Amino acid sequence: MKKLIIIIIACVCQVAYSQQDVIIFVQAKQLSNSLSLDTILIENLSNGTNVNIYNLPQGVSNYEINLSQGAEVNSIAQIAEQTTNFKLISNQPGLSRFSIKSMCSDFLHLELFNIHGQSLYKTTEQIVVGTNTFDFLNNYPSIGILSLKTSKDKYSIKVIGAESQITKLSLSNLNDLSLIAKNKSLKTDFDYSYGDTIRITAKKQQFHANSIVFVPENNASYIIYLSQPCPEIATVTDYDGNIYNTVKIGNQCWLKENLKTTHYSDGTAITHANSYTNWDWPDVKYYFDCNDNPDNSVLSGRLYTSGATLRGIFDHDEDLQQTNLQGPCPTGWHIPNNSDWQQLLDFTNSSSNNNYLKSTEGWNNSNNGIDKFGFSILPSGAAKALSDGTGYYFENCVEVSKFWTSSIDNYAVVYYWSITIENPGVLNQISNTHHAYSVRCIKD
Numbered sequence: 001m002k003k004l005i006i007i008i009i010a011c012v013c014q015v016a017y018s019q020q021d022v023i024i025f026v027q028a029k030q031l032s033n034s035l036s037l038d039t040i041l042i043e044n045l046s047n048g049t050n051v052n053i054y055n056l057p058q059g060v061s062n063y064e065i066n067l068s069q070g071a072e073v074n075s076i077a078q079i080a081e082q083t084t085n086f087k088l089i090s091n092q093p094g095l096s097r098f099s100i101k102s103m104c105s106d107f108l109h110l111e112l113f114n115i116h117g118q119s120l121y122k123t124t125e126q127i128v129v130g131t132n133t134f135d136f137l138n139n140y141p142s143i144g145i146l147s148l149k150t151s152k153d154k155y156s157i158k159v160i161g162a163e164s165q166i167t168k169l170s171l172s173n174l175n176d177l178s179l180i181a182k183n184k185s186l187k188t189d190f191d192y193s194y195g196d197t198i199r200i201t202a203k204k205q206q207f208h209a210n211s212i213v214f215v216p217e218n219n220a221s222y223i224i225y226l227s228q229p230c231p232e233i234a235t236v237t238d239y240d241g242n243i244y245n246t247v248k249i250g251n252q253c254w255l256k257e258n259l260k261t262t263h264y265s266d267g268t269a270i271t272h273a274n275s276y277t278n279w280d281w282p283d284v285k286y287y288f289d290c291n292d293n294p295d296n297s298v299l300s301g302r303l304y305t306s307g308a309t310l311r312g313i314f315d316h317d318e319d320l321q322q323t324n325l326q327g328p329c330p331t332g333w334h335i336p337n338n339s340d341w342q343q344l345l346d347f348t349n350s351s352s353n354n355n356y357l358k359s360t361e362g363w364n365n366s367n368n369g370i371d372k373f374g375f376s377i378l379p380s381g382a383a384k385a386l387s388d389g390t391g392y393y394f395e396n397c398v399e400v401s402k403f404w405t406s407s408i409d410n411y412a413v414v415y416y417w418s419i420t421i422e423n424p425g426v427l428n429q430i431s432n433t434h435h436a437y438s439v440r441c442i443k444d
Helices: 296-302 340-350
Strands: 003-009 023-030 039-044 050-053 062-067 073-075 085-090 095-102 108-115 117-125 129-135 143-149 155-160 168-171 198-203 212-216 223-226 235-237 243-249 252-255 284-288 301-307 380-387 390-397 400-408 413-420 427-432
Touching: 039 062, 085 155, 095 143, 095 155, 108 129, 117 168, 155 243, 212 223, 243 340, 252 340, 301 380, 340 400
Parallel strands: none
Antiparallel strands: 003 023, 003 223, 023 062, 039 050, 039 198, 062 073, 085 095, 095 129, 108 117, 108 143, 129 168, 143 155, 198 212, 235 243, 243 252, 284 301, 380 390, 400 413, 413 427
């Protein structure tokens, strides 16, 4: 499966910024391939200000964000301030154009370093009296530092290369006064103070957006993962009109959100229950809102008894693997069995690390995940039946998620998978049918 990875990396070189500035560098990747973003949304959750940075330069996969300067964004920024003898004319992926004024004949010594200080390329060119305009073509696709030295001066430029050309330095035949700098820069009213909590959302067409919430530190590193919808099935609608995104994970196509419907696809209603509802074993077909609060179902979906999930289908056969059992899923989708879930965990390597499947927000006590594959599990809680049949109680709505399967072991005992903040893995367990858990559908 193709994955987009957004890596916020820290530049290790010494840069002439104010000590109060907090600078982060955002790099977009799909597996090992660098990609450009369409939009970066930056929100200050501490004061409510935000900026939506769009119209980002294509072909650029590295973005510098100065949070302290109104979220000033420079796709390729200059390190040293310009002087009367040096002018950065244009700085875009693969091409940096600059001019140097000299009062005498001299030599320009150019050297390109990566952010770790390793030399990648160097050359020397003669300069004449007057203004010398140079083009530097750069095929190293990551952030680099371009060092320029003459006998009297020294300059540094931050650059980004493009793989489609050969690295070389040459004299330009263009007049620098007629050129317009192409360095993308945007200053906004975004307000930031050191210690504020920031949410960054990365967006790209044909990918699911994803966010990360953190308190930035200068020279810190963060990762955001973006996933893709299933080919030709970006969204699915249930009988109630709820719209679900899809996500492609390995060879499987899943709904990206938990089920919310109150009807089966043929229009048959599922009974709404609450904590005071009496139940009758084993074939109760109920749905719940966690804590009896409908707002909890908006993001994390509703909770269904296994009777509602399996639509009353049970069997005495041990280890029965029901396949393509639709339940309340939309037409063309079904309740996953244990084998479907195991395939998901094997592909994502999540059996012992549920952070890969958990959402980046919503979990209690800073137990958010990294949502590496776009499965985006939010805490949804569970409705547990009282043993005397007189009602239900709810497990913590922000600390646990449990998902029914269509796999049955003995009469009216059904398998489910659980994620909690106390356990780092994903557990496969059995439950009586009268409890209510979440449902996540998989494509037939």
